[in-house]
Amino acid sequence: MSQRSVAILGSTGSIGTQALDVIGRNRDRFSVAALSAGSNIDLVARQAVEFDVPLVAVASGSPEEVRTAIGAYAARAGHTAYAPEIVVGDGAAVTAAGTGADVVLNGITGSIGLRPTLAALEAGSTLALANKESLIIGGDLVRRAAKPDQIVPVDSEHSAIAQSLRGGRAEEVRRLVVTASGGPFRGRSRDELRDVTPEQALAHPNFAMGRVITTNSATLVNKGLEVIEAHLLFDIPFERIDVVVHPQQQIHSMVEFRDGSTIAQLGPPRMLVPIALGLSWPERLEDVDEPCDWSMAQSWDFAPLDDDAFPAVRLARRVGEAGGTFPAVYNAANEVAVDAFHEGRIGFLDIVDSVARVVDEHESAHTGSEFDASTVEGVLGADAWARGQAATELGL
Numbered sequence: 001m002s003q004r005s006v007a008i009l010g011s012t013g014s015i016g017t018q019a020l021d022v023i024g025r026n027r028d029r030f031s032v033a034a035l036s037a038g039s040n041i042d043l044v045a046r047q048a049v050e051f052d053v054p055l056v057a058v059a060s061g062s063p064e065e066v067r068t069a070i071g072a073y074a075a076r077a078g079h080t081a082y083a084p085e086i087v088v089g090d091g092a093a094v095t096a097a098g099t100g101a102d103v104v105l106n107g108i109t110g111s112i113g114l115r116p117t118l119a120a121l122e123a124g125s126t127l128a129l130a131n132k133e134s135l136i137i138g139g140d141l142v143r144r145a146a147k148p149d150q151i152v153p154v155d156s157e158h159s160a161i162a163q164s165l166r167g168g169r170a171e172e173v174r175r176l177v178v179t180a181s182g183g184p185f186r187g188r189s190r191d192e193l194r195d196v197t198p199e200q201a202l203a204h205p206n207f208a209m210g211r212v213i214t215t216n217s218a219t220l221v222n223k224g225l226e227v228i229e230a231h232l233l234f235d236i237p238f239e240r241i242d243v244v245v246h247p248q249q250q251i252h253s254m255v256e257f258r259d260g261s262t263i264a265q266l267g268p269p270r271m272l273v274p275i276a277l278g279l280s281w282p283e284r285l286e287d288v289d290e291p292c293d294w295s296m297a298q299s300w301d302f303a304p305l306d307d308d309a310f311p312a313v314r315l316a317r318r319v320g321e322a323g324g325t326f327p328a329v330y331n332a333a334n335e336v337a338v339d340a341f342h343e344g345r346i347g348f349l350d351i352v353d354s355v356a357r358v359v360d361e362h363e364s365a366h367t368g369s370e371f372d373a374s375t376v377e378g379v380l381g382a383d384a385w386a387r388g389q390a391a392t393e394l395g396l
């Protein structure tokens with residue numbers, strides 16, 4: 001593999017920092033062309049100096065703040081000649097995405113990642129996609145913008161499916177099986193979920209991730225989004241995408257083929273391998289992570305989803321089948337509800353209940369839709385509508 005330039009969007013988050021860890025251990029393979037952060041100026045400045053990054057993009061903050069922070073770290077590192085281009089503001093991530101780097105890793109959280117995803121595809125970069133929301137809400141808009149194999153999934157389940165698909169031909173695939181941890185509340189009834197706290201919801205059994213995705217794992221909205229993501233990435237109809245609860249998350253997902261054989265991808269529940277593969281696809285880097293340890297006795301469990309206690313996947317299948325702007329509405333209403341839950345303004349069950357009500361409202365109000373899902377403005381229009389509707393539903 002010749003050296004690849006990489007732009008990292010969301011460099012200060014869980015995905016972004018782990019991506020820089022992988023790159024730091026493979027400096028002969030990668031250079032960092034751009035970094036994009038939200039508001040963590042101190043961390044992005046430190047990263048920029050460490051990786052000698054020519055473009056630093058920050059959503060919130062002033063160019064002076066960014067320059068001062070970079071100057072301080074550069075002086076400490078004795079790298080005083082370092083003077084990168086700095087962009088700030090709402091469009092900063094789009095600028096970083098559109099530089100034409102070999103690979104753009106989109107590790108931003110939320111629907112705000114849509115325009116950067118489109119900018120990366122338009123620039124011809126390989127898109128290593130952690131920001132599942134942009135594909136899910138953009139749907140065919142994003143798929144049309146992508147050339148074959150231009151999107152490499154970083155989400156662990158979808159990386160596992162992409163790896164497992166190497167074991168057979170597309171026409172031989174019978175089903176995709178997406179694994180789910182079940183979240184911190186696995187096994188509870190709906191009644192037992194009523195009073196759970198944000199702190200409890202953030203105690204993911206296996207992964208240290210950002211606040212939104214961790215909460216989505218607790219409600220199973222993450223698995224709902226992942227079913228739609230699998231449908232869009234691999235072009236498999238929803239009725240041939242299963243979800244199985246597997247609390248240990250050692251199997252990251254599976255593909256069942258028409259002869260009855262199932263190929264699964266295994267590894268400890270960590271993101272280093274999916275991130276590294278996103279950067280190096282289709283090649284594998286050396287020693288990215290520890291493999292499974294077969295020297296010790298262990299048991300792995302599997303169970304069906306409890307759709308009554310956790311209706312988010314069933315609802316996601318409904319919006320996924322409906323297509324158009326429905327997935328954008330599901331996602332945006334959820335983003336509003338997750339924030340409100342963490343602000344202590346609503347209960348845990350209100351999250352998915354309110355998303356369902358907003359989806360119902362979208363169905364009755366917009367069946368002939370004034371939102372054109374084939375344009376970015378239409379998708380973001382539906383996103384904005386759903387945010388307003390969710391706020392009303394929740395009395396915010």
Ligand SMILES: NC(=O)C1=CN([C@@H]2O[C@H](COP(=O)(O)OP(=O)(O)OC[C@H]3O[C@@H](n4cnc5c(N)ncnc54)[C@H](OP(=O)(O)O)[C@@H]3O)[C@@H](O)[C@H]2O)C=CC1
Pocket residue numbers: 009010011012013014015016036037038039040041059093106107108109110112130131132133154155156207208209210211212213271
């Ligand atoms: N973490 C994980 O293991 C996994 C994550 N994913 C997906 O990856 C994405 C990122 O998740 P995760 O890393 O956990 O989230 P984090 O909350 O840890 O990080 C989010 C990142 O997005 C940045 N950001 C926020 N707003 C903007 C903006 N307007 N422009 C540029 N950057 C912005 C944040 O910057 P700042 O902090 O500076 O404000 C931060 O760097 C999500 O879509 C998630 O679903 C998928 C699978 C696994």
Ligand SMILES: CC(=O)[C@@H](O)[C@H](O)COP(=O)(O)O
Pocket residue numbers: 155156157179180181182183207216217218222223271
């Ligand atoms: C690491 C990753 O890809 C996350 O999406 C993680 O899989 C969350 O798992 P659950 O949503 O199954 O808890």
Ligand SMILES: [Mn+2]
Pocket residue numbers: 155156157226
């Ligand atoms: Mn995942």
